[in-house]
Amino acid sequence: xxxxxxxxxxxxxxxxxxxxxxxxxxxxxxxxxxxxxxxxxxxxxxxxxxxxxxxxxxxxxxxxxxxxxxxxxxxxxxxxxxxxxxxxxxxxxxxxxxxxxxxxxxxxxxxxxxxxxxxxxxxxxxxxxxxxxxxxxxxxxxxxxxxxxxxxxxxxxxxxxxxxxxxxxxxxxxxxxxxxxxxxxxxxxxxxxxxxxxxxxxxxxxxxxxxxxxxxxxxxxxxxxxxxxxxxxxxxxxxxxxxxxxxxxxxxxxxxxxxxxxxxxxxxxxxxxxxxxxxxxxxxxxxxxxxxxxxxxxxxxxxxxxxxxxxxxxxxxxxxxxxxxxxxxxxxxxxxxxxxxxxxxxxxxxxxxxxxxxxxxxxxxxxxxxxxxxxxxxxxxxx
Amino acid sequence: xxxxxxxxxxxxxxxxxxxxxxxxxxxxxxxxxxxxxxxxxxxxxxxxxxxxxxxxxxxxxxxxxxxxxxxxxxxxxxxxxxxxxxxxxxxxxxxxxxxxxxxxxxxxxxxxxxxxxxxxxxxxxxxxxxxxxxxxxxxxxxxxxxxxxxxxxxxxxxxxxxxxxxxxxxxxxxxxxxxxxxxxxxxxxxxxxxxxxxxxxxxxxxxxxxxxxxxxxxxxxxxxxxxxxxxxxxxxxxxxxxxxxxxxxxxxxxxxxxxxxxxxxxxxxxxxxxxxxxxxxxxxxxxxxxxxxxxxxxxx
Numbered sequence: 114x115x116x117x118x119x120x121x122x123x124x125x126x127x128x129x130x131x132x133x134x135x136x137x138x139x140x141x142x143x144x145x146x147x148x149x150x151x152x153x154x155x156x157x158x159x160x161x162x163x164x165x166x167x168x169x170x171x172x173x174x175x176x177x178x179x180x181x182x183x184x185x186x187x188x189x190x191x192x193x194x195x196x197x198x199x200x201x202x203x204x205x206x207x208x209x210x211x212x213x214x215x216x217x218x219x220x221x222x223x224x225x226x227x228x229x230x231x232x233x234x235x236x237x238x239x240x241x242x243x244x245x246x247x248x249x250x251x252x253x254x255x256x257x258x259x260x261x262x263x264x265x266x267x268x269x270x271x272x273x274x275x276x277x278x279x280x281x282x283x284x285x286x287x288x289x290x291x292x293x294x295x296x297x298x299x300x301x302x303x304x305x306x307x308x309x310x311x312x313x314x315x316x317x318x319x320x321x322x323x324x325x326x327x328x329x330x331x332x333x334x335x336x337x338x339x340x341x342x343x344x345x346x347x348x349x350x351x352x353x354x355x356x357x358x359x360x361x362x363x364x365x366x367x368x369x370x371x372x373x374x375x376x377x378x379x380x381x382x383x384x385x386x387x388x389x390x391x392x393x394x395x396x397x398x399x400x401x402x403x404x405x406x407x408x409x410x411x412x413x414x415x416x417x418x419x420x421x422x423x424x425x426x427x428x429x430x431x432x433x434x435x436x437x438x439x440x441x442x443x444x445x446x447x448x449x450x451x452x453x454x455x456x457x458x459x460x461x462x463x464x465x466x467x468x469x470x471x472x473x474x475x476x477x478x479x480x481x482x483x484x485x486x487x488x489x490x491x492x493x494x495x496x
Numbered sequence: 497x498x499x500x501x502x503x504x505x506x507x508x509x510x511x512x513x514x515x516x517x518x519x520x521x522x523x524x525x526x527x528x529x530x531x532x533x534x535x536x537x538x539x540x541x542x543x544x545x546x547x548x549x550x551x552x553x554x555x556x557x558x559x560x561x562x563x564x565x566x567x568x569x570x571x572x573x574x575x576x577x578x579x580x581x582x583x584x585x586x587x588x589x590x591x592x593x594x595x596x597x598x599x600x601x602x603x604x605x606x607x608x609x610x611x612x613x614x615x616x617x618x619x620x621x622x623x624x625x626x627x628x629x630x631x632x633x634x635x636x637x638x639x640x641x642x643x644x645x646x647x648x649x650x651x652x653x654x655x656x657x658x659x660x661x662x663x664x665x666x667x668x669x670x671x672x673x674x675x676x677x678x679x680x681x682x683x684x685x686x687x688x689x690x691x692x693x694x695x696x697x698x699x700x701x702x703x704x705x706x707x708x709x710x711x712x713x714x715x716x717x718x719x720x721x722x723x724x725x726x727x728x729x730x731x732x733x734x735x736x737x738x739x740x741x742x743x744x745x746x747x748x749x750x751x752x753x754x755x756x757x758x759x760x761x762x763x764x765x766x767x768x769x770x771x772x773x774x775x776x777x778x779x780x781x782x783x784x785x786x787x788x789x790x791x792x793x794x795x796x
Binding site: 353 | 560561562619625629631636660661676677679680682683717718719720721722
């Protein structure tokens with residue numbers, strides 16, 4: 114026990130709304146100085162009181178959340194698994210509407226989207242909370258905490274759109290943590306953005322129920338799904354989730370007109386079995402089609418998986434090779450800057466269509482939405 | 497193998513129908529319970545089994561469900577007063593929970609100035625959670641700095657309640673209020689998470705004594721307060737084995753449920769498996785069977 118800390122504490126007066134309990138750890142990239150705007154001053158324990166969508170009221174002030182497959186039964190004064198939705202006297206509220214804890218301007222390639230407005234910027238926001246708990250989470254300091262445990266900013270949807278426009282961003286990205294848990298905020302931002310010509314892109318694990326998913330698909334412009342693995346065991350043991358709902362969500366995407374891409378983080382010894390990856394690729398070709406971009410990205414030790422090494426590049430290359438063998442057209446290697454697997458190749462003539470190094474575009478060889486060498490149409494949203 | 501002694505001490509007059517607590521009677525109950533537990537005739541001698549004057553003692557209460565279904569401030573103050581009788585200084589006694597707001601709402605007087613017992617939540621300015629991530633069994637959490645830097649031993653003051661997910665909330669589950677992300681551990685009836693959390697070395701080593709508030713027992717519909725299912729049981733449970741305390745609490749809840757014509761927790765599909773997990777060979781946190789518990793029941 115540190116007596117010095119104790120003594121220093123006792124000199125302090127008690128904060129009525131709670132102190133900053135957690136250092137705000139922000140992902141890389143420029144942080145907008147939100148506090149320059151009066152409406153975006155940092156708050157401590159800033160919590161919203163907006164009624165949640167997708168839940169049903171039960172007897173005795175209990176509710177059942179219907180947003181994600183967890184379907185939490187939540188008693189009065191309790192919160193769901195996500196930590197950012199609370200039952201107050203029998204009504205379920207989101208506590209994070211308009212209170213992001215992170216806001217950055219990122220290249221869209223960072224999400225990664227490789228076939229959606231390449232070379233543009235995305236105004237990226239996140240709130241606290243997540244509806245799964247991946248042991249490798251890179252942003253666990255915001256995703257695995259409660260909203261009152263991070264510093265937040267008041268940033269209502271119209272202001273989000275304004276910031277996006279002022280920063281020259283073509284899109285708003287809902288990212289870093291899990292946007293499903295700030296569903297209402299995301300939806301309101303997307304609707305406000307669409308009215309003012311700003312697109313919305315969602316970076317999610319896809320762990321969501323069918324109805325809210327379909328509503329979201331209607332309101333946003335692109336979705337990137339982190340497909341964690343192709344085994345139930347991995348979803349349960351490593352992510353505290355389930356595989357089937359995510360597969361269903363991907364099929365929903367394939368049956369819609371929205372643009373989507375898939376990321377598969379390859380974690381050594383846990384989801385790098387080439388047989389499983391081949392099975393997954395066969396399923397994707399059959400159920401989703403061969404044109405969905407698939408990114409095999411490199412794992413780095415983090416959070417509760419610090420005992421594993423980074424993914425060998427050869428593993429990523431092997432996974433990419435399997436996906437190509439199974440017929441997938443656009444397969445990438447991620448988190449390995451300078452790797453040739455970062456480029457987009459024409460499936461027909463094999464020429465480099467988009468050359469990338471990290472998040473930078475080096476050259477574009479598209480004419481409209483077609484390969485400039487052979488004229489093959491390349492799926493994506495290019496302008 | 498020695499049994500775990502648990503003392504259930506009751507008085508029909510300790511809490512009135514309006515919820516008013518008789519402090520003098522409650523103090524006598526706590527003293528008697530301590531003496532019975534430690535086989536001593538004086539409560540100071542009993543307390544000396546568990547604490548020394550140099551200790552910084554955390555009194556971990558449970559205030560999440562509001563005034564009517566939380567640890568009574570009267571109990572915490574009685575216990576804090578008794579700790580003073582073994583020369584533990586006021587400012588070395590911290591009544592604490594997750595948030596100052598919830599403590600205040602339940603009726604505790606917040607105090608960070610010394611003079612009297614300290615009382616504040618983990619969210620108080622300058623407290624917060626330790627930045628060191630606990631990675632232990634199924635647990636990945638940050639521990640309250642109240643446990644890491646402000647106290648070195650814990651006197652657990654849970655409230656006995658029915659729980660819609662875990663079946664029972666009592667002493668083992670009370671440490672959910674010591675970590676930053678309890679919402680992550682409610683799947684599968686909170687099992688094995690509750691047991692795993694209690695084997696975290698800081699918690700296992702620091703917990704010395706449990707005095708469970710069973711003055712008013714929420715025997716159904718918990719952990720929220722529902723007056724139609726709240727019974728003025730008028731009891732406390734005293735022990736140093738958290739599993740045995742919770743096992744005794746489980747029996748009390750089922751007994752009241754039967755009396756009220758409700759099915760047992762097991763028959764509602766809410767048997768508190770975490771209590772038995774905590775007792776298994778992997779966790780070894782205490783005893784969870786009548787044969788292994790020396791149950792002393794008293795009425796004042």
